[in-house]
Structure formats: structure tokens, C-alpha cells
Amino acid sequence: xxxxxxxxxxxxxxxxxxxxxxxxxxxxxxxxxxxxxxxxxxxxxxxxxxxxxxxxxxxxxxxxxxxxxxxxxxxxxxxxxxxxxxxxxxxxxxxxxxxxxxxxxxxxxxxxxxxxxxxxxxxxxxxxxxxxxxxxxxxxxxxxxxxxxxxxxxxxxxxxxxxxxxxxxxxxxxxxxxx
Amino acid sequence: xxxxxxxxxxxxxxxxxxxxxxxxxxxxxxxxxxxxxxxxxxxxxxxxxxxxxxxxxxxxxxxxxxxxxxxxxxxxxxxxxxxxxxxxxxxxxxxxxxxxxxxxxxxxxxxxxxxxxxxxxxxxxxxxxxxxxxxxxxxxxxxxxxxxxxxxxxxxxxxxxxxxxxxxxxxxxxxxxxxxxxxxxxx
Numbered sequence: 280x281x282x283x284x285x286x287x288x289x290x291x292x293x294x295x296x297x298x299x300x301x302x303x304x305x306x307x308x309x310x311x312x313x314x315x316x317x318x319x320x321x322x323x324x325x326x327x328x329x330x331x332x333x334x335x336x337x338x339x340x341x342x343x344x345x346x347x348x349x350x351x352x353x354x355x356x357x358x359x360x361x362x363x364x365x366x367x368x369x370x371x372x373x374x375x376x377x378x379x380x381x382x383x384x385x386x387x388x389x390x391x392x393x394x395x396x397x398x399x400x401x402x403x404x405x406x407x408x409x410x411x412x413x414x415x416x417x418x419x420x421x422x423x424x425x426x427x428x429x430x431x432x433x434x435x436x437x438x439x440x441x442x443x444x445x446x447x448x449x450x451x452x453x454x455x456x457x458x
Numbered sequence: 459x460x461x462x463x464x465x466x467x468x469x470x471x472x473x474x475x476x477x478x479x480x481x482x483x484x485x486x487x488x489x490x491x492x493x494x495x496x497x498x499x500x501x502x503x504x505x506x507x508x509x510x511x512x513x514x515x516x517x518x519x520x521x522x523x524x525x526x527x528x529x530x531x532x533x534x535x536x537x538x539x540x541x542x543x544x545x546x547x548x549x550x551x552x553x554x555x556x557x558x559x560x561x562x563x564x565x566x567x568x569x570x571x572x573x574x575x576x577x578x579x580x581x582x583x584x585x586x587x588x589x590x591x592x593x594x595x596x597x598x599x600x601x602x603x604x605x606x607x608x609x610x611x612x613x614x615x616x617x618x619x620x621x622x623x624x625x626x627x628x629x630x631x632x633x634x635x636x637x638x639x640x641x642x643x644x645x
Binding site: 282285286289290293294296297298301302311314315318319322384385386387389390393394408412413415433436437440443444447 | 471505510513516519531
């Protein structure tokens with residue numbers, strides 16, 4: 280019974296978790312690792328889980344794992360920048376996941392610009408925008424995932440959009456308004 | 459930008475989500491009719507929302523799904539079958555620690571007091587050679603290192619308590635000498 284229910288939940292949510300992690304981390308391998316880790320945690324915490332809230336639980340664990348990876352990356356980048364072997368060229372190549380040939384994903388110029396602008400958002404805000412627009416979740420559900428009240432989520436969306444618009448104008452002045 | 463424009467911008471998100479109340483809607487649409495800058499800004503806002511919703515969705519790779527099931531539903535079956543065998547290493551590990559600790563303490567108690575004597579005897583008056591003594595000391599030292607490296611925080615505190623309060627001072631000195639080894643030093 281548990282096995283069947285678990286498999287159903289994995290099959291129902293795996294694409295959502297994978298895509299959320301992918302757009303959050305902008306790296307396919309990391310997204311795969313996160314997806315695997317999240318569902319193994321689901322299995323290990325099956326007894327404590329409220330199945331009605333499985334979506335929120337899964338996205339919460341995914342968000343926490345993504346944050347861990349982002350922090351680890353920042354530490355690594357700091358170490359690399361202090362290293363004598365560091366070169367900006369190597370760093371740019373390793374951080375450009377959208378150019379990976381095996382992904383078979385095509386992004387329009389606007390999408391690429393927006394993804395670049397999203398990278399400059401605070402982690403929490405970026406997550407809220409992805410959950411609301413990309414995952415299509417309501418403010419209430421996002422609040423459950425991130426332990427915030429509805430008002431705080433609304434404010435974060437509003438503020439996030441403003442920062443995003445400002446970033447877009449700075450990065451791509453030609454896109455502003457007329458795009 | 460007029461103050462009224464800023465207030466209108468704050469309503470964009472609710473308007474685009476269809477959540478703007480009737481009370482504000484007429485005020486909102488009236489303002490837009492007369493404010494080209496806000497109309498343009500609303501278009502930009504719509505565009506950003508559309509793009510945010512338009513990122514391509516991809517399927518989670520099958521290899522990931524397989525790996526998940528391998529480590530969960532399929533693993534469970536293997537674990538059940540091998541349950542007794544898996545329990546043994548934990549059991550052994552616990553007893554190995556206790557064993558190593560006992561060996562260390564016993565060897566130190568037996569041999570250490572005779573360190574500076576010309577003739578080495580155990581408490582049972584059994585004569586031992588210098589070589590045997592050295593081997594015993596080495597064994598005691600490395601047993602302590604092994605124990606120290608494998609203890610958990612609470613266990614370490616318990617061991618420290620025993621060492622500080624129950625072990626003779628000669629043994630304490632021997633342990634102090636072995637402490638650098640805990641951190642990977644050499645004897």
C-alpha cells in the first residue's frame with residue numbers, strides 16, 4: 280500500500296520538483312540530484328507526512344535543498360576567487376547551463392533575459408516568483424511552503440516583480456516597456 | 459510619476475490575477491484610460507508575467523525516477539531480507555569500541571607503573587620482556603586513538619569524566635601523551 284501510494288506521488292510530482300530545482304539552480308545535474316534526494320526523504324519520512332500536504336512538503340524540502348546548494352556554490356566561488364588558479368573564463372563556462380547542448384531546451388531572448396535578471400533576485404524572492412508563476416501556486420500554498428503568511432507572500436511577489444523589472448531595465452535597456 | 463500612478467501600479471498584480479475588487483476596478487480602469495504611461499507599464503507587467511509562465515517544462519529523466527525507486531521501494535525489500543546481517547556491524551562496532559577501550563585501560567593499568575623499572579612484571583608477578591612491554595604500550599596507545607576517533611559527543615564527555623575522576627594520575631599522564639595522536643599527530 281505504502282509502495283503504491285509512494286510511487287503515485289513520485290510519478291505525479293517528479294516533473295514539478297525537477298523543473299523547480301532546474302530553474303532555481305540553472306543546472307541539470309544539480310536538479311537531478313535534488314529531485315532524487317527529495318523523494319528519498321519523502322520515503323524516509325513517510326510515517327510523519329500528512330499526505331494531503333504532500334505537494335507543499337515536497338516543494339519545501341526542494342527549496343531547502345536548493346538553498347543548501349546555492350550556499351555551497353557561493354562558498355566554493357569565494358574559495359575559487361581567492362585561489363591563484365581561478366580564471367573568470369573557466370567560471371563562466373562552468374556556470375552557463377543554458378548553453379548545454381544535451382538539454383534540448385530552447386529559450387527565447389526574452390526568456391533568457393528574464394532568467395538572467397532572476398539570478399539577481401534575493402533567493403527567497405526568486406523562489407516565490409518561480410512558485411507563483413512557473414508552478415502556478417496560490418499565495419496560500421506558497422505561504423505553507425515557505426512558512427510565510429499570505430500578506431508576506433503578496434508583498435514579496437510585488438517587490439520581486441519590481442526588482443525584476445529594474446534588473447531587466449539595467450541589463451537590457453532595449454527591452455524596457457517596448458519589448 | 460504622480461502619486462496616483464504609484465497607487466495604480468500597486469494594483470497591477472491583483473488586476474492581472476483577476477483579484478481586483480469592483481470598488482477599485484472602476485477607479486483603476488478610469489485612470490488607465492487617461493494615463494498612457496500606466497497603460498504601457500501594465501503591458502510590461504503582463505509581458506513579464508507571460509514570460510515567467512512560459513519557461514519550457516521538461517520531463518524528469520527516467521534515470522532519476524529509476525534511481526529513486528532503487529533506493530526506496532526496491533531497497534526496502536533488500537533491507538528486509540538482510541535485516542539481521544545489517545544489524546551485526548552496528549553491534550560489532552559498539553562492542554569493538556568497548557573492547558578497544560577496555561584493552562587500552564587494562565594494558566595501561568598493567569604496564570604503565572613499571573615503565574621506569576629495570577625489571578618488568580605484571581601484577582601477577584609474571585615477567586615480561588622490554589619488547590612485549592613496548593608492543594603493549596603501542597597497542598594501548600592506538601586503542602585509545604581508535605576509541606577517541608569513534609566516540610560521539612556525549613560518549614566523549616562520559617569518557618572524559620571517567621578519566622578525570624576515576625583513573626590514577628599515572629594513567630592520566632599516559633593518556634595526555636597520547637592526545638596528540640587523536641588529532642593525527644605522531645607518537
